[in-house]
Each structure stands twice: as structure tokens, then as C-alpha cells.
Amino acid sequence: MTAPDVRPILQMQHVSKTFPGVKALRDVQLTIYPGEVHALMGENGAGKSTLMKILSGAYTPDPGAEILIDGKPVHITGPLSAKEHGIAIIYQELALSPNLTVAENIYLGREAHRGGRIDRAAMAAGCADILQSLGATFGPRTVVGDLSIAEQQMVEVARAVHQKSRILVMDEPTTALSSRETERLFQVIRRLKAEGLAIIYISHRMGEVYELAERVSVLRDGGYVGTLDRHEVAPEAIVRMMVGRDLSSFYKKEHRPAGARTPVLEVADMADGHRVRRAGFTLHAGEVLGLAGLVGAGRTELARLIYGAEPRTAGTVKLLGQPVAFASPGEAIDAGVVYLTEDRKAQGLFLDMSVGGNINLGVIGRDAKALGWLDRARARARSRAAIKALNIRVPGPEITVGALSGGNQQKVLLSRLLETEPKVLILDEPTRGVDIGAKSEIYRIIDDLAQRGAAVLVISSDLPEIVGIADRVVVMREGVTTGEVAGHDITEESIMALATGVAIEKVAA
Template sequence: MVLEMSNISKTFGSVKTLKDVELTVYAGEVHAVMGENGAGKSTLMKILAGAYTADPGGEIRIDGQLVSIDGPLSARKHGISIIYQELALAPNLTVAANIYLGREASHGGVVLKKCMADQCRDVLARIGADFYPDTTVAELSLAQRQLVEIGRALHARSKIIIMDEPTTTLSSREADRLFDLMRQLRDDGVAIIYISHRMAEVYELADHVSVLRDGQYVGTLARKDATPAAIVRMMVGRDLSSLYKKEHKPARDPVPALEVRHISDGIRVRGCSFALHRGEVLGLAGLMGAGRTELAYLICGARTRSSGEMLVAGRRVDFRTPRQSQDAGIAYLTEDRKGLGLFLDMTVSENINLGICGRDAYGGWILNRKRARQRAAQAIDSLLIRVKSARTPVGTLSGGNQQKVLLSRLLETRPKILILDEPTRGVDIGAKSEIYRIVDDLAKAGVAVLVISSELTEVIGMADRVIVMREGEIAGSLGRGNRAITEENIIALATGAGCMPQQGRSN
């Protein structure tokens, strides 16, 4: 084994974040570490990378030798590199300068830039980089910057590379390229410790999966035993089937809550038609680039419609702005909660009340602070938002709690139609289960819900019906009188495989 951590504990003040955790990793494997937010994954990895110092009593062995890691330089000396979700690169420096950062080649106090660039070429070739040593990092995409981080780890001859949520900002094509590189590194004998909330990635890549829960080690599964159901059971202490609730019953109203007829934007969306009923959860699936988000933008007025029509509760509407759609009872939860949804430097209360605080303002313009506090407290309680205070900045919360804050703001608008775009992206299993509960409760209350998700198990678990997009069009519908809602049928429609007939409209 290349790494053995035993009896690792960490205390912050009076809070014990880790308690006697163990981890064993072998050379030439991808070892996933999973757990809900707050389970202790990042703390354990930061101890291994030298960012934190463990409590006395634990041991770390590298290649069987007891080592003491008292800082990042010490970790690097022992062959350990970590690639954080927020990449630690200097964008104003070249690729070569970043790879050598802290270990610059010099002679007589002069940095040998050409020498460093020349010696980086082999590493860049090994990782399949399509840029050069003298390229400035600011010119690179996020996926390319990630390659620079991996190149830096390889150049430092790391035996162990820790990757923390590496695919969060990558497209599916970029993620596939990263996976190919990880397999190559594994075959070359490098040990990769992989942290991700995405079950499909872990299931595809990991040779072993170790699970933490509430700061304690639960166990390790070999690849053959690491089924999604087994992993979830270890993470949350209950079965996968219990995550999804379908206690709601869609209404049989003759008039749909929302009807979309042949709408197009002339670019990404072409002639899409479907109906969404009160109390129904309708899934919208498709490959990346199929036009799912663009369709949502057309519905909520964030994108200009070139043709077609929409009806809300049987009345024709023509939204030109998101405000108009909101006034008509449509709320949209963006897939980019940090960039387009939340104000990270504002408090939980401010984010929840944003946009609706004028509803009960004195004289129509003086903020009713008491009502705002009550509204925030009610949202925190009903959505189980884990936060010390409503005055806590949203940027300090976990991804799941941030998502629930954004969702609570939308619910305060009292929507009749709710569009959720990737509602559980970057969210741990426990928070996912709570979001699924919220969606089911909304549907029971008569809200019509459209869920866009790239996770097929999520679509299947939540939706009463599923419509699938392919290349900007509705390729077909599954469930309720159509073919069964299965992964195979969704993929067949999304890719055009098989002989499934297209359906332009589904009721």
C-alpha cells in the first residue's frame, strides 16, 4: 500500500470534526472518498495535504514508513499533491512558471525560464495538453487549468494525487477527457484519491470507495461491491429507494397549468411542444447541448421567442422579461446558483427576502424588518436549512444549504409553476433527499413542477412523466401511456438510437 492513515482525529475548538478515521490506499488505483457535506472528507484530505495538523495519536504511513506531515511543503516532499475545487494557480504567470511554482530552477539568483519551459514539455505531452509551456494561464479554459495542476503534481513526482470535485465546472466532453487521463495515471502506478458527489462518476472510476459519516469512518467497498444503493446506505444510513417520494398525485384537470406549443428561438430550440399539469412533476432530460436550459429560458421570458405560443392555465401569454413570468406565477431556479442565483456576500435572510420584501413594506417602500426576519426563520425551519443564524453570509454555507436558500426565495413568490434546472448539482446525498421531499410537498400542494436534470436516476425517481430533448427538439415522451421511464429509453431518445417515434406534443 502507498498510504495508510489510522486513528486520525481533528478538533476545532470544542467541535470534533474527525474521530479515529482510517484510510488505506494502494498504488495504481482510484480511491473514492464519499460522504455528505460535513462528513469530514475535506478535513481528512487537508490533513494529508499538510493544510491542517491532526490531533495527537494518529499515524500516517507512506510506503510503510511513518511520516510527519507538518505543512504543504512536507506533504509535497512525501509525494502528495492536492488539486482543490478552486484551482490554486497564478493566472498572470506562464504554464511553466506555475508548474515550477515554489521550486523554480535558477542559477546565481536568476530564474531559468527557458530551462523550465523545456523541461515541462514532457509532462505536458504526457497529460495530452493542447497548450504550451510559455502560455499564460489566464488564457486557458478551466479544463486546461486543471491539466496544469495535474502537470504540476506529476512534475513533482507525486505518488498520491488528491482530486476534490474535479468535474464541477467541466463539460461532459472535458470530464471524459479527465477520466481518460486519470485511468492513464492509475495504470502508470499513481494513486488517485477522488472526492465527488456524483455517484455515476464514482461508480465508473473507483477501484475502492471509502465512506465517512459524521466525521467517522464507516467502511470501504471494493469495486464489485460498490453499488449506488450500498454507497448511499453507508452515507446516510438508509436505502436509495427511500430518497425519492411520490406521495403527490397529478391533477386530471382538462386545462394544463402550462402548455407550450411549437415554440422556437430560431437558434437552439426548434418547435417544442408539451403540457404540464397541476400537481405533476415532469422531467426534462437530454444530453448536454440538447437545448434544455434554453427551453426553460424561453418559458420564463429570459430568452426571446421567435415562434410558437404558450398558455398558462388556458390563457395565452407573451413574456418578454422574467419579471412578467414571475408575476404570472412561474418561478425558475437557475443551474448556476453562485453566478446567477445567489448574492454570496449577503446574508441568508437578505437572499430569502430579495425580490418580495416590498410585499409587506410600510407605505410600499419602508422595509418591514420584523416580517423579513419571520419569513427567513420560517424558510430555515420548513426547508431544514442548516445555518447558525439568518444573518450568516450565504457564501459560507454548503452547496446543499445554498440551494435551499435559493429555492426558499423562489417559493416566497408563491409560484403555481416551478422550473428547477439541475436542482441538486454539487449537492450531497442528504441534501438531495431533502430537496426531493420539498418537490414532492410542492406537487402535493398543487404546484406544477418541471425538473431539468442530467442525473437519470434523479429524473426516474422524481418524475411522473419524462420528455426528452435531442438537438433542440422534443424527441419523445415516457410514462403515462407511453414507454416506461427507464435509463435505456431515455438514452435511446436522447441519442436517436433505436426506432422510437418522435412525439411533438405530450399531454
Template sequence: MSDAIVRLSGIYKSFAGVKALQDVSLTIEQGRIHCLVGENGCGKSTLIKIIAGVYPRDSGSVVINGKEYEDLHPIDSIREGIQIIYQDFSLFPNLTVAENIALNEELAAGRRFVNWRHVRRVAEEAIAQLEVHLPLDARVEEMSVANKQLIAIAKALRQNARLIVMDEPTSALTEREIRRLFTVIRRLRERGGIAFLFVSHKLNEVLEIAETITVMRNGQVVSSGPAEAYDTARLVFEMTGQRIAEKAYDYTPDLRSPALLRVERLSVPGALHDVSFELRAHEIVGVTGLLGSGRTELALALFGLLPIASGQIYIDEQPVTIHSVQDAIRHGVGYVPEDRLTEGLFLEQSIGRNIVVRTIDRLRNRFGLIEPKQVAQQVNDWISSLRIKVADPALPVKTLSGGNQQRVVVAKWLASNPRLMILNGPTMGVDVGSKNEIHELIKKLARDGMGLLVISDDIPELLQTCNRILLMRNGTIVEEILPRATNENELAAKLIED
């Protein structure tokens, strides 16, 4: 058995009397890929921050590279070769790729002037270890999420990393980018003996990359063992405490019925070319493709956020013009954006205000004043209807878990009674239990007569929720796929082929 880099025993941690971790033990071995899974709020993030020295533990022991630490500080963790790559990557967007990778070494050297030749050499050496190509002179803000992930790994390698902790590393990556990341992880494990602690909600990816799996629930470790001992059903049961058997949405529309939405030869310069499709009431149509395929641009064009150069949109078989968000809303179109934090929510505002923001004018009395009782009633109705787990609607929406935040975004749009909903990455960054509930909500909306366009590269999600899937490539639709006539491997192959 490999030597342990980190060994935690009997860890307890509470915040204001709330038990975040209870008797947690975890061993991470050298040169192993260890996956940590669990629903939002199960204690994963707290555990990572204890390993990083950010949070002090209440009790228990922390041993790193054979040395026990009474008080572990972030600098101790870094010196022991532990590097944490959080979801925001902790990079400087206004600096170049090379500057980000070499910055820590330049600071440590204490030079009065930057040695640019040394900066470039350090960056080239780090990138060479990954065996990928990255433009060293490009600013990080210009890079894709996948390349930012690689830059963060390269930066960690220059800090003599022995353990790299990756928090939800694939949440915003396409299928091809995930494959490349996994190749890099395996290469570093095999050649450099680097260990990885991989935290993810995507269970199919966990089962693909993991050598060891630890499952957490309610602040405790439920089980831990070799990846071969787990399958999706066992992971879901141990994470949630219940068996979730999601049934695919099998619906065959009547092609003689009028289309709720019909798009003919839609084009947006540099983004979409000659896009045509139909969507009927009760349908859930998926749209997928690699980054740059045009899938998000299609959503933005339909919602009035991208100018349409040519083509025609029909709603209820009537031609409509959508030049703005207001036009889209007037025609009964709702949009749940890809990034709920920056585009879908007012994070500092209350949960209730976020729910009613689209319909606040309807809640005014004949004197133009807002009726607090009506507002409270609408908020409570949507919280109950969508099963949003909230202690108090007056709390800021940022206090909710990812799954509950997503439900608030959906509630905001449902309150305005749309007939067509566009959902871009509807379950990005939410745990398996919340994911299942959101899927069931999507299916219920379709059964009730709504038409839904689901944009995603989560293959299991597409196969479970959609009755048809449109594959995009180079700004146009190249194929229509029926979920019942394919499987995950076949769809994945189509998604990444050139």
C-alpha cells in the same frame, strides 16, 4: 498488496471544541483508485487538508511513502508527490493552458526570463500523457469545466504526482465529460502507477470508478473495503445511518387539461431552434442533454435572461411576452440557477435576508417601514417548512452546507408564490441525504399543483423525480422519454450518442 503512499492512523482534529475527525485511519495504496464518500460535514474536506499539510492534526500519525511526519507542511506533501485538485482547480484564468501547466517549473528554475519554447514543450508532454487534445494557447477562462479539470491533472503530473486527490471532480461535468475523465484516470493508474483519492457525492460514479471505498459519517470512518463489497443501498445507509428508498414520481397528466406552460417554436440565435413542449400543473418535466445542447439556454430564455428571436410562450393558454426577469416573475415563473454561489445567493448576507429578499416589499407596513416581526416570522416559517438546518438565521448563508444553501434558494423563490419553477441542476454538489430531501420537496411542490422544469444530466435524479424527460441536442428537443419505459443505461446511451 501495493505499497502504501499515505497511511493515517488514529487522526483527531477539532475546531473550537467541535470534533471534526475522531480516530480516523486511512490507507491509500500505490496505483489504486480510492473513493472517499460521506455527507457534507462528515470530515472529508478536513481529512484532505491534513493529507495536504494545510491543517495540523491534534493527534495521530501521518506516514507518507514510509516516512512519518510529526509536522506535515504543504511543501512536504507536494515533495512526496501529493497533488490536491480542489473544486476551483487553483488555475490562473488569465493565463494560457500552456502557461498554467508549466508555471511551477518556470518558477522553480528561477529564470529571469521565461523560456517560451520550454513552456510549450512542458505543456505538450503533460497533455500527451493524458492522450487528449487541449488548445495550449487558449486562456483558461475560455475553457470548459471539463477541460479545466484536465489542465489541473496535467499540471499535477508535471509535479511528479504519485497521489492525485480530486474533490468532487464531476459535480459540473456532463455524462460524456465524466466518461473522458474516467478514461484518463484509469490510464494514468494503469500506465503510471498513480494513485487517486476520489471524493464524490455521486454514488453511481463511485461504484463505477472505485477499487477501494471508505465511508465517513460524523467525523469517523464507518467502513472501508473493496468496492465489490458495496452497492448503492449500503453506501446510502452507512453515509446517513438510515435506509433511504426513494420512490419515483409516477404521474400521468390529463392531456385534455390546459397547459400551465406551452412553448411553440422558440428560437434564440446560436442557442435554441424550434423548441416546442408543454408543461401542466402537477408535472415534473426533466430537460437533459450534453453541454451545448441548449438545456441551460432554454431555462435562461424562459426566465428572460436570453433574448427570444421567434416563437411564442403561453401561460395558462394566454400568450405572454418575457423580455426580462421582471416579466418572468410577473407571470409566476421562479428560477433556481445552476450556480447557487454566484447566481442564487448573497453569500455574505444572513440566511434570513436571503430568504426574504424577493418579498421584502410585501413586509412593509402602511408607513413604508419593514416590520421585523413579520420578517422573522416568514424566515422561521420557511426554515421550518423546508427543514433548513441552521443554528441562527442571522448567520451568513455561506456558513451553511451545500444542501441547506440550495434549500435557501428554493425558499427565496417559494416565498414569492410562483406557479412554475425552473430548477437548473437542483442537487448539484449536495450529499445523498440532502439530495433525497430536495427530491421529496420537488415532488411535494408538484403534488400541491406547481409545474416544475428540472434541468439536469444526473440520470438517476431525472428517473426518480420526473414524469417525463425531454432530450435536447443541438438546440432543439429530439425526443420525449418516459422514465418508467427506460433505465439508467439506456438513458445514458441516448445522452452521449451523436
């Protein structure tokens, strides 16, 4: 595919982009061949999105940039121009109209007409074969708002294919997908690749890149670092290019034994009458306890039962030896138990509010003065101290949270929890959707908290992450805690054995 006699479908050369006071891209290059999945990687802020917005016509590059399609220079003047050149992009936030049907979304802006009216029957017939070829389980007349996120993503892919796109950009396409939905998407990607479509795949997930990509290009700080061919693609090499240090430096080197540490949170026989059937664990002071299991095992549901976000039908919770039964998250927070949600945008942050406002939200009562006034200077000082402590990359606390990268948003949410001075932190997928550099910083924060005596429960689907940061790991399967591993016994194989019910000997074999 990348042999010298195969001509690149896309070449971007000497691409720079300057915003007021910021050089977002500096002399970047990118070469894509037909029929390949080409991963584009880099930390948040490395320039990936800016480069793709130039390709899609949303941004105009600085003078001197050159874009070639099939070896011929092209001038992309806007999104419509990009479509005319066969370029389609599927953003993480899907650009669909939920009130329209699948066919209407696929034809949006290019509707078929008959007798001066939109011919919906013709549009449904015109995209039915594409939906079938992609393995869609829904029809062209289905309303998009009734589809799952994975199915809506399929509509975006179908629209790109229907537009006869030759270059498809996919930006973090699996963020909201289950493992089963992710595998279905991979099947679609492989099918499109076999048909000659060039796919630029943006992801922070090493496993996906390793499985799908023929080549990987890496950006760092707005510059082009290099491109790896398939035989060179390995997590260690990619990380070194992205952040300039080895993967091994991301995790602490030794696991702390629980030993005689004080039990802080004791959970026994928890059930919700639905997903959680019989689950429990003990979490000690100064410990990072991992909670692992396959998707659907009940990990998040268990956390929400403990936190008082959902009612439990059975089970007990003890905090520092005393029975507790939180009727609401507010009661849990007041008692010193906080929960970092896996969905920071929908359930955690107020995206239109400032960084400072989000950080101070949980402790706003501390700033109350006489006659109902707030001590805003104290709140600003607190938020600035939090920004410094967690290395949140933001000019100041007045910046809107929605404008930050995923990693910095996560650190803002974590800062809010830490301001309440909790005894127990339950962190649900704390590094989901953040880049590798931000992951490293979040790991450091978790380890520092444990070193200072906090009890930390980390729920994660990322097995290398769990292996790297946890002192012990409790595993759930189908709503039941099936066992735990500690110290040097914490391996991906031992965790998967408990998560699947398969004997370790069989897994190792």
C-alpha cells in the same frame, strides 16, 4: 494491487479533529495503495474535506493521530511539507493564476532561473513532455485564463505530476465538465493510475465512483464507516453506509398521471435561432415534468427562453391559458414563473450576503414600511420559517450563504423562489453538486410542491433522478423535443432512445 504483499503508500490512523464546540473527525482511518483510485464518499459535513486538509497540511489533527507514508510515520506541518512528501490536492475551485502561462503556473514557487532572471524558455521545455503525455491540446506558453475549465484542470494535474507527486487528491473534479470533458479526464486518471500514482477521488456521483474506483471508503458524521472493495462497490451499498437507509427510499414510489389536471404552462414551437429549433411541452398543476436530453440538447436554453432571460425568435407560451411573452425574468416572477439556475454560485446566490438576506431578496417589497424603512422583524421571521420548512442546516439566518454546504445553498435559493408563491417552478439541475442526503430532501420538497398543486419542471442530466421523481418526461435532442414518456414507461432506456434517436429495441439489446 491490494494484495498483502503490496505495501500501502498512505495510512492515516486514529485521526480526530476538534474545532471550538465541534468534533469534525472522530478516530478516522484511511489506507491507500499505489496505483489505485480510491473514492472517498460521504454527505457534506461528513468530514471528507477536513480529513483531506489534514493530509494536505492545511489543518493539524488532534494529538494521537498518525500518518504513515511507505510505512514510515511522517509529520505534515503545512502545505509545503505535504508537497515534499509527494501529496498534491486539486480542489473544486482551481488554484491557478489566470494571468500566467501554463508553464508559469506549473512552476509557480519553483521557477527556473538563469542569470538572475526567470528562465521561461526552460520552464516551457521542462513541462512540454508532461502536457503531451496527458493528452493536452494546448502548449506551455498558453495563458491559463484563455483555457476552458477542463483544460485548467489539466494544468493542475500536470503541476502535480511535474512535482513528482505520488498521492493525488481530486475533489469533485467533474462538477463543471461536460460528458466529453469528463471522459477525457477519466482517461488521464487511468493513465496516472497505470503509472503507479495513488488517487483519492472525492465525488457525489455514483456512476463515476462505480466506473473508476477500486475501493471506496465512507465517512458519516465525522466517523469512519468502512471500506468496500471493487466487487462490493454498488450504489445501494454506498448509500446505505452514507445515510443509513436504502437508495429506493430517495424517490417517491408512484408516478401521478396528468389525467384531467389543469394545464398551467403550455409551450409550443420555441426557437432562439441558435440552439433551440422547435421545442414545446405542456405542464399541468400538481405535476413533476422532467426535461431530459444529452448535454447540448438545448434544455437550459429552452428554460431561459420561457423565463424571459433570452429573446426567442419563434414560439408561443401560455400561462393558465393566456398568451404571455416575458421580456425579462422580473416579468416572469411577477406572473408566477420562477427559475432555479443550474449555476447557483455565479447566477443565483449572493455568497457574501446572509442566509436571511438571500431568502428575502425576492419579496423585500413586502417588508417596506413608511418613510422607506424595512420591517426587519418580519423578514427575520420569514427566513426562520423557511429555514425550518426546508430543513436548512444553519445556526441562524445571519450566517453568510458562502459558508454553507452545496446542498444547503441550494435549499436557500429554493426558499427564495418559494417565498414568491409561484405557479410554475423551473428547476435546472436542482441537485447538482449536493450530497446524497441533501438530494433526498430536495426530492421531498419537489414532491411536496406537486402535492400542493404546483407545476414543477425539472431539468436534469441524472437519469436515475429523472426516472425517480418525474410523472412524465419530455426529451430533447439537438434543440427539438423528440417525444415524451409517462408512468411505467419512464425508464433510462426509453429516455436515452429519444435522446439519441436510437430505437428502444437496440438500446435494450
